[in-house]
Amino acid sequence: MPREDYEAVIGLEVHAELSTKTKIFCSCKTEFGGEPNTHCCPVCMAMPGALPVLNEKVVEYAVKAGLATNCEISRDSKNDRKNYFYPDLPKSYQISQFDKPLCEHGFVEIEVNDEKKKIGVTRIHIEEDAGKLNHDDYGRGSLVDLNRAGVPLIEIVSEPDMRSVEEADKYLKKLKSILQYIEVSDCKMQEGSLRADVNVSVRKIGQKEYGTRTEMKNMNSFKSITRAIEYEIERQIDVIENGGVIEQETLRWDEVSGRTFSMRDKEDAHDYRYFPEPDLVAIRLSDEYIKNIKENLPELPESRKERYLAEYKLTQKEANTLTSSKYLSDFFEDAIKICNNPKAVCNWLLSDVARILNEKELEPEDIPFKPNDIAELIELIEKGTISSKIAKDVLEKMFENPEAPSEIIKKNGWVQISDEGAIKEVVLKILEANPQSIEDYKNGKDKALGYLVGQAMKETKGKANPQMLNTMFKEYMK
Ligand code: ADP
Ligand code: ZN
Ligand code: MG
Numbered sequence: 001m002p003r004e005d006y007e008a009v010i011g012l013e014v015h016a017e018l019s020t021k022t023k024i025f026c027s028c029k030t031e032f033g034g035e036p037n038t039h040c041c042p043v044c045m046a047m048p049g050a051l052p053v054l055n056e057k058v059v060e061y062a063v064k065a066g067l068a069t070n071c072e073i074s075r076d077s078k079n080d081r082k083n084y085f086y087p088d089l090p091k092s093y094q095i096s097q098f099d100k101p102l103c104e105h106g107f108v109e110i111e112v113n114d115e116k117k118k119i120g121v122t123r124i125h126i127e128e129d130a131g132k133l134n135h136d137d138y139g140r141g142s143l144v145d146l147n148r149a150g151v152p153l154i155e156i157v158s159e160p161d162m163r164s165v166e167e168a169d170k171y172l173k174k175l176k177s178i179l180q181y182i183e184v185s186d187c188k189m190q191e192g193s194l195r196a197d198v199n200v201s202v203r204k205i206g207q208k209e210y211g212t213r214t215e216m217k218n219m220n221s222f223k224s225i226t227r228a229i230e231y232e233i234e235r236q237i238d239v240i241e242n243g244g245v246i247e248q249e250t251l252r253w254d255e256v257s258g259r260t261f262s263m264r265d266k267e268d269a270h271d272y273r274y275f276p277e278p279d280l281v282a283i284r285l286s287d288e289y290i291k292n293i294k295e296n297l298p299e300l301p302e303s304r305k306e307r308y309l310a311e312y313k314l315t316q317k318e319a320n321t322l323t324s325s326k327y328l329s330d331f332f333e334d335a336i337k338i339c340n341n342p343k344a345v346c347n348w349l350l351s352d353v354a355r356i357l358n359e360k361e362l363e364p365e366d367i368p369f370k371p372n373d374i375a376e377l378i379e380l381i382e383k384g385t386i387s388s389k390i391a392k393d394v395l396e397k398m399f400e401n402p403e404a405p406s407e408i409i410k411k412n413g414w415v416q417i418s419d420e421g422a423i424k425e426v427v428l429k430i431l432e433a434n435p436q437s438i439e440d441y442k443n444g445k446d447k448a449l450g451y452l453v454g455q456a457m458k459e460t461k462g463k464a465n466p467q468m469l470n471t472m473f474k475e476y477m478k
Pocket of ligand 1: 009010011012013157158159160161199200201210211212213268
């Protein structure tokens with residue numbers, strides 16, 4: 001059967017580290033990094049007799065995430081022990097939630113081929129992170145660092161609603177931006193604050209039942225997630241086409257070889273011997289409490305986008321790109337408070353700034369200058385102090401050494417020539433050297449004017465005011 005007759009079915013289990021100041025069951029700090037085993041106490045190191053106390057902020061953040069993804073919030077919820085043995089888990093169980101998660105039955109909306117599609121959110125529950133094993137390069141063993149043990153997580157489980165790599169990518173991006181907007185997680189994937197277990201199966205188009213799935217755990221970059229899904233879809237189709245069957249198993253994606261490897265058989269819920277956590281009380285939430293969080297939810301990407309379309313007359317694409325990153329759209333808003341030219345700020349951010357970020361492999365968060373700097377740059381163009389061509393050079397410098405644009409211009413002698421006498425001098429000089437162009441212009445070839453302006457710009461190293469050049473050339477050729 002041709003490959004086009006198969007479709008992929010994808011479901012994601014996303015773990016996000018919450019940006020609370022302290023851990024989920026003790027008052028140790030959650031800060032990333034630090035000397036190994038310095039953010040620890042008897043509770044998160046699992047000393048006998050130590051008792052957990054639930055951090056209220058964790059519940060609040062999880063409820064925020066639930067409301068922002070259209071979930072129902074459970075009034076009655078609890079914690080459970082998930083038992084498994086691994087050296088980074090000092091208690092030999094993880095406190096998580098089993099049958100009564102905080103949030104259920106939600107959805108996240110994505111846009112595919114200009115159509116909106118809802119991806120179901122099965123549940124969101126709270127749990128604790130495990131420690132980290134540092135493997136000795138000499139093969140003598142592993143050292144465990146418990147700084148991360150007990151850092152609060154939410155796990156967001158999706159329905160198997162995605163049908164392509166593109167949909168999975170869009171869902172994860174949307175989810176990430178929602179979590180950033182509501183400020184419950186910094187979602188730094190390189191620090192592991194956002195990671196996903198990726199479940200993939202394939203089936204024949206038209207078939208009702210899902211195929212057997214495989215799961216790739218702990219993926220933490222968009223690039224490896226998309227590559228891994230692409231690979232896994234192809235691999236599964238190959239197996240089926242060759243008369244084989246897909247084993248339900250946990251796979252490991254290897255970024256270097258670009259393929260998946262079998263890790264172990266898939267475990268079932270009963271393997272974890274879940275039972276209610278006896279050291280914690282049930283979580284009861286009042287309507288009042290939930291209502292209060294709901295009313296204080298900040299603006300979400302979707303409504304911010306609508307506002308940009310209506311208020312600033314941006315295009316769909318511009319509004320989408322800007323609002324997909326909270327950082328970038330906050331940056332945009334701060335800049336237009338100063339220079340009041342949304343179109344221009346948007347253009348600079350999405351073209352030249354985006355291009356430089358891309359070249360340097362940076363995120364919007366890494367922009368080294370402030371919103372008021374880009375606003376100043378635009379004002380300098382509007383006032384005619386610099387041409388937009390020079391402004392591009394100024395921007396490059398702003399990335400290298402963040403100084404005010406006006407400073408950079410002064411230092412490099414880039415101020416635009418708008419003095420009539422000076423412009424006149426250049427115009428006459430260029431006209432004298434190009435009699436043919438004057439002839440052409442008089443014969444109706446408008447291109448000749450562009451050529452002359454170009455020559456004048458060259459002569460002044462891009463500093464002459466192009467509008468003035470234009471007018472003056474026309475005048476003198478009359
Ligand atoms: P577990 O917790 O054991 O991994 P779940 O049944 O809760 O298993 O499912 C986990 C994830 O796998 C969910 O995101 C779900 O959407 C996805 N999933 C379930 N069945 C399939 C399937 N046949 N193909 C792809 N994804 C699936
Ligand atoms: Zn602790
Ligand atoms: Mg799973």
